[in-house]
Amino acid sequence: MxxxxxxxxxxxxxxxxxxxxxxxxxxxxxxxxxxxxxxxxxxxxxxxxxxxxxxxxxxxxxxxxxxxxxxxxxxxxxxxxxxxxxxxxxxxxxxxxxxxxxxxxxxxxxxxxxxxxxxxxxxxxxxxxxxxxxxxxxxxxxxxxxxxxxxxxxxxxxxxxxxxxxxxxxxxxxxxxxxxxxxxxxxxxxxxxxxxxxxxxxxxxxxxxxxxxxxxxxxxxxxxxxxxxxxxxxxxxxxxxxxxxxxxxxxxxxxxxxGGKSPNIVFEDADLDDAVKGAVAGVFAAAGQTCMAGSRLLVHESIHDVFVEKLIAFVGSARLGDPMDSATDIGPIATPPQFQKILDYIAIAKEEGARCVLGGERATGADLGGGLFVKPTIFTGVNNRMRIAQEEVFGPVLSIIPFKTDDEAVEIANDTLYGLAAAVWTQNLDRAINLPARLRAGTVWVNAYRVVSYLAPFGGFKNxxxxxxxxxxxxxxxxxxxxxFLNTKRGVPSPFVMRLPSVN
CATH class of the missing domain: 3.40.605.10 (Aldehyde Dehydrogenase; Chain A, domain 1)
Incomplete structure (x- = not known):
């Protein structure tokens, strides 16, 4: 190390x-x-x-x-x-x-x-x-x-x-x-x-x-x-x-x-194991400190409970620690002001009635250095009007919002001041091709998240x-x-169009 x-x-x-x-x-x-x-x-x-x-x-x-x-x-x-x-x-x-x-x-x-x-x-x-x-x-x-x-x-x-x-x-x-x-x-x-x-x-x-x-x-x-x-x-x-x-x-x-408040949308026909990994990569990689973080996870109601259970099990196994250690999954928050901001938003989410099903507090331990660690946090029972769903947290905090139909998913996804990124998880070819056009975001991933390239324009809609x-x-x-403009003819015409009056 x-x-x-x-x-x-x-x-x-x-x-x-x-x-x-x-x-x-x-x-x-x-x-x-x-x-x-x-x-x-x-x-x-x-x-x-x-x-x-x-x-x-x-x-x-x-x-x-x-x-x-x-x-x-x-x-x-x-x-x-x-x-x-x-x-x-x-x-x-x-x-x-x-x-x-x-x-x-x-x-x-x-x-x-x-x-x-x-x-x-x-x-x-x-x-x-x-x-x-x-x-x-x-x-x-x-x-x-x-x-x-x-x-x-x-x-x-x-x-x-x-x-x-x-x-x-x-x-x-x-x-x-x-x-x-x-x-x-x-x-x-x-x-x-x-x-x-x-x-x-x-x-x-x-x-x-x-x-x-x-x-x-x-x-x-x-x-x-x-x-x-x-x-x-x-x-x-x-x-x-x-x-x-x-x-x-x-x-x-x-x-x-x-900034962004990017929606990560999981449909009922998605490969759930892949979608879980995509959700984790979207918001817990880099401890959520990325503008394209998929901090709003929209999950079809028919798979909501199963998906949340899989997600909690996967995220709960993450190891916090020294970012220089190859065994570490999640590192510290970069600055004290950002650390406090994240804790403040967690408190706001709880006050608004969101249900914290994982994390929700600072992490402590002898192997956590100076202590700027926040436990990976998942909220359920979130509606899109809550501040936790509308404002950029920039930390390892995920809000899960259920939806019933494709139209509702699009409506929730676009109902934000931001439009940086979005993702769609589906095995349906029609959805994979047509849904990105309906999402107001500069980058849309299908069955992927946080993929960038020197070839691919990156930027956002709206704020x-x-x-x-x-x-x-x-x-x-x-x-x-x-x-x-290059004039190739000789003999430029007179710029004056009026004729002088005749003199008798």
Missing amino acids: YQRSNEVETLSLYIDGEWRPASGGAYFDSVDPFTSEVWSRVPAASAEDVDSAVRAAHRAFTSGPWAEMSPTQRGRLLHRLGDLVAAHAEKLGELEVRDNGKLLAEMLGQMRYLPEWFYYYGGLADKIEGAVTPAERPGVMHYIRYEPVGVVAAISPWNSPLVLTVWKLAPALAAGNTVVVKPSEYSSASMLYLAKLFDEAGFPPGVLNVITGVGKETGEALINHPLVERIAFTGGEAGGRAVYQAAAKSFKRVSLEL SGIGRENGKEAIREYLEAKSV
């Missing part, structure tokens, strides 16, 4: 190809969610540091090696970076676990898959093609070219820091932009390590800059900077709303990947966000379409 070092590492900002402390000399602590001990000191970037990072990105975008590179050359750099990420996957995974407490097995899987984003967008970099439209006026040619937006601010959350940052970085860089990354103050170390790999891959100074700090100070300075043209944000609904409102003041382009990440859709988010 991985052995944690007792040394506290002091990290640095990465600006214009250089490592430097924050200009004000301030630091904040990064705490290991399992041990509750400080394991690194992270620089708290000031508005001055933010300005330096954005200006470095702007210089790199407007002049110098990056601005002069062909798309093919940019693609080769991204491919080289992918190779380096693959070679350092284990280190990156360990850093993620120290920062957010997720299972090492899950983080290693993510890090080993992460290079595919750099390979995919590296290959796509020189496939961005314009178009010539049919001639509409004699002698006038019109064509469309696609150009990078400029400086992109990428703001990522604490729950999956590198994955959700790379979803922004890879397409933005493939399109020719430069980027300033602001990771969560709770999980900055892995992004700073990734910056070292950018350096090793040969990216010119200023193409990538990483500033760390508290959202209200560092984040606001970045969002409001006049040289930032586009903001890519992943986080909670409240944070997304604040970003959207701030960006609107200067008409910055924005993409937002926000779950704006724009898409991954796939060809994502690179369009970082491009501007420009129309060019």
Whole structure:
């Protein structure tokens, strides 16, 4: 098993190809969610540091090696970076676990898959093609070219820091932009390590800059900077709303990947064993700390009791413990504020009349480190109007809601402010094909859950966000379409249509 070092590492900002402390000399602590001990000191970037990072990105975008590179050359750099990420996957995974407490097995899987984003967008970099439209006026040619937006601010959350940052970085860089990354103050170390790999891959100074700090100070300075043209944000609904409102003041382009209250729908003809595993993967993997968590389990009334019994037996066997231990099934909650929020929602559910059939409290034990553990919790007797069914908990808490008909299932599934993801468990071909079209969600899985791909656009309907990440859709988010009209005829007619009066 991985052995944690007792040394506290002091990290640095990465600006214009250089490592430097924050200009004000301030630091904040990064705490290991399992041990509750400080394991690194992270620089708290000031508005001055933010300005330096954005200006470095702007210089790199407007002049110098990056601005002069062909798309093919940019693609080769991204491919080289992918190779380096693959070679350092284990280190990156360990850093993620120290920062957010997720299972090492899950983080290693993510890090080993992460290079595919750099390979995919590296290959796509020189496939961005314009178009010539049919001639509409004699002698006038019109064509469309696609150009990078400029400086992109990428703001990522604490729950999956590198994955959700790379979803922004890879397409933005493939399109020719430069980027300033602001990771969560709770999980900055892995992004700073990734910056070292950018350096090793040969990216010119200023193409990538990483500033760390508290959202209200560092984040606001970045969002409001006049040289930032586009903001890519992943986080909670409240944070997304604040970003959207701030960006609107200067008409910055924005993409937002926000929260969810995703329905996981189990029909009477489903393979129940597979559906149980899907329900567990949907909300208890990562201790429920994922935007796409299937936190509402809709179960057909005819199988409700049998399914709940199977689910309780399966989840009840889960082992809580050190996320670095391969035998652990569920790790700690990432931060003390999130830990308390989950406990508060459990209390709210009980007050509303939901019946707690499993868990429902913090977990304690000598092998649970600093104690930020919540027992996997299942509520039955939930109706869709309860807060536990409408508001994002972001923890290992599952609400089970019965339904009678397909129409009722769809109605319940869509009856939420969110629309990030949904799943359908059925052996009925008609349902499998036609039901996804009726669900108001950006991603729908059939007989699966939490499957993502660099090929597949990801994003939400309604309050779950704006724009898409991954796939060809994502690179369009970082491009501007420009129309060019080219007159090929000589002798431009006079712009004046009125004739002067004759003079006698």
